[in-house]
Amino acid sequence: QQQVKQSPQSLIVQKGGISIINCAYENTAFDYFPWYQQFPGKGPALLIAIRPDVSEKKEGRFTISFNKSAKQFSLHIMDSQPGDSATYFCAVVSSNTGKLIFGQGTTLQVKP
Amino acid sequence: DAGVTQSPTHLIKTRGQHVTLRCSPISGHKSVSWYQQVLGQGPQFIFQYYEKEERGRGNFPDRFSARQFPNYSSELNVNALLLGDSALYLCASSLEVGSGTDTQYFGPGTRLTVL
Numbered sequence: 001q002q003q004v005k006q007s008p009q010s011l012i013v014q015k016g017g018i019s020i021i022n023c024a025y026e027n028t029a030f031d032y033f034p035w036y037q038q039f040p041g042k043g044p045a046l047l048i049a050i051r052p053d054v055s056e057k058k059e060g061r062f063t064i065s066f067n068k069s070a071k072q073f074s075l076h077i078m079d080s081q082p083g084d085s086a087t088y089f090c091a092v093v094s095s096n097t098g099k100l101i102f103g104q105g106t107t108l109q110v111k112p
Numbered sequence: 113d114a115g116v117t118q119s120p121t122h123l124i125k126t127r128g129q130h131v132t133l134r135c136s137p138i139s140g141h142k143s144v145s146w147y148q149q150v151l152g153q154g155p156q157f158i159f160q161y162y163e164k165e166e167r168g169r170g171n172f173p174d175r176f177s178a179r180q181f182p183n184y185s186s187e188l189n190v191n192a193l194l195l196g197d198s199a200l201y202l203c204a205s206s207l208e209v210g211s212g213t214d215t216q217y218f219g220p221g222t223r224l225t226v227l
Contacts, residue, residue, distance in 0.1 A: 006154075034215075043116070043202050043218030044155065089154050098143070098209040099168050100216060102154030 003027055006090050006103030013110050019077040021106045023090035026071065030092040033066065034100075035075045038087045047088070048075070080110045114138070116205050116219035124225045125193050133188040133222045137205030143167075144186040145216060146178055147202040155202055161186055162209040190224075198226045 005024045013019045023033075034049035050057045050064040050073065057064045063076040077084055090103040117136045125131050137144050143162040147155035160168035161180035175191045184205075190197055200223050204216040 004154075036218075041220070043204075043220050045218065046215055049215075091154075097160070097168050098206070098214060098216075099145070099157050099160060099170075100147070100155070100204075101157065105152075105154050 003101050004090060004092055004103040006106060008106060009104065010107045011109070013080045013108065015080065015082060015110055015112050017080050017110075019075075019080045019084070019108055019110070021075045021088055021090070021108075022072065023074065023103050024070075024072045025092050027092075027094075028071070029094050029096070030101075031095050032093040033064070033073050034091050034093065035062075035064065036089045036091060036102075038089065038105075044089060077108075080108075082110045082112050084108060085110050116203055116217055118201075118203050118219040118222050120222060121220070122223045122225075124227065126227050127193055127195060129193050129226075130189065130191050131193060131224060133190075133201050133203075133224070135186045135188070135203030135205075135219060137184050137186070137203075138217055141205035141207055141217075142184055143206045143209040143214075144180055144184065145204045145206075146186070146188045147204065147218075148172075149200040149202055149221070151199070158188070160209060167209055193226045195226050198224060200224075 035047045036044035037047045038044045061078045066073040145160040146158040149155040157170040159178040180186045200221040202221045203219045206214045
């Protein structure tokens, strides 16, 4: 049972461009929506997260857009840099459990 | 401050063997969770422990077990290893559990290869 669907699977963006990754979830019980960044050989690191009472959250070049009615949220990376090249995972959390349910991941390559 | 540490970094086992993976959480964190990440996929939840008690279990067979010690460190045990158990095993710690917004911090993982 796939509770979180992430797209695209891979993404190539030119330096300075905008990277957009999308996620859709099925269960309305989720109430916390983080994005993780993972470099090869490393564990995932929290990038930015949003709660469903707001529609957008921005931290530096990273923005989450959240559409509660559509059960979708997305990550926007502005002015993408080669150092942003990594795998990005969306996740959902239910406050009852604290358990992270991850999407399948998006491999981002930013070309110089 | 040290982050989440895991040992060993890499491990090679053969089918049928048993393995123990270890995790030390960030100082002050009382909750530890274990995840399995197969190559090319997102991490899958295995266990969650808080104050030495199991708080959650994912859809994994009984060959997988874990425990948390009084110092909040944790062990993940896998018996009767199968080829399909080859994966990166991640440990994550958080201050509390069940708050939903409590950030989980991941360790670098243990790469298990089953031959």
